[in-house]
Amino acid sequence: MKYVSTRGDAPELAFDDVLLVGLATDGGLYVPAEWPQFSPAEFEAMADLSYAEIAFRVIRPFVGGTIADDALKAMIKETYAGFGHDAVAPLKQIGTNEWLMELFHGPTLAFKDFALQLVGRMFDHVLAARGERVTIIGATSGDTGSAAIEACRDRDNIDVYILFPEGRVSEVQQRQMTTVDAAGIHAIAVDGTFDDCQDLVKAMFNDSQFRSAHNLSAVNSINWARVLIQIVYYVVAAVRLGAPRRAVSFAVPTGNFGNVLAGWAAWKCGLTVDRLVVGT
Secondary structure (H helix, E strand, C coil): CCCCCCCCCCCCCHHHHHHHHCCCCCCCCEEEECCCCCCHHHHHCCCCHHHHHHHHHHHHCCCCCCHHHHHHHHHHHHHCCCCCCCCCCCCCCCCCCCCEEECCCCCCCCCHHHHHHHHHHHHHHHHHHCCCCEEEECCCCHHHHHHHHHHHCCCCCEEEEEEEEEECCCEEEEEHHHHHCCCCCEEEECCHHHHHHHHHHHHHCCHHHHHHHCCCCCCCCCCHHHHHHHHHHHHHHHHHHCCCCCCCCCCCCCCCCHHHHHHHHHHCCCCCCCEEECCC
């Protein structure tokens, strides 16, 4: 499995390299050169599996052998064993044909826990194998920062710097970011807006000398690994509700469209998705 930049001027990379670099060197996003395809029979076979078992089947083709199967299974199992509901992402019926998927059972109560808890483990695994260290830089309006910090705390090979707009996140979110007693975790209040924080992060990534000197990486939606792992809960919801025999539509609240992009990616892999409705 190879990945290419959406801008076409960065080298093709394998999954483990894409995980570590985050944003492509040409400023584009890394996406699969070809989309893995799941047959109707393969989706049907997932219907009675656990969340972790489905996650392994969905993620494995995208990893392309860069993480051994046993290690990948162990990371996935450990990740979702720490969630607060046995189903991980339970479905609640709210109407005749309407269901609500609960994505708040992770450690920080944000849907971003679903991807970031596994991304943190993937980072540590790949970095340990290479004997390397990365510096993760991120901007947040609240939930991304706390989820990223919780996912990457106490990791042997990761330093984290999260920028947030001072006075513009909730007290709970600020406490989640600023009260973590772990080495390598840094939450930085910026006198400005979220866009100001994001501009600072982009400037650091666009400075190739600075980026290389500090081995910068990212865990927000510019990192393909996060989008990949979010594909899983679209597949889980669909097969629980009768896919592929029954097409499913998803209504998704979204900010920068990283979440709904994962739903589109699930469709690209063969999932029977009727519509993706974006609330923004």
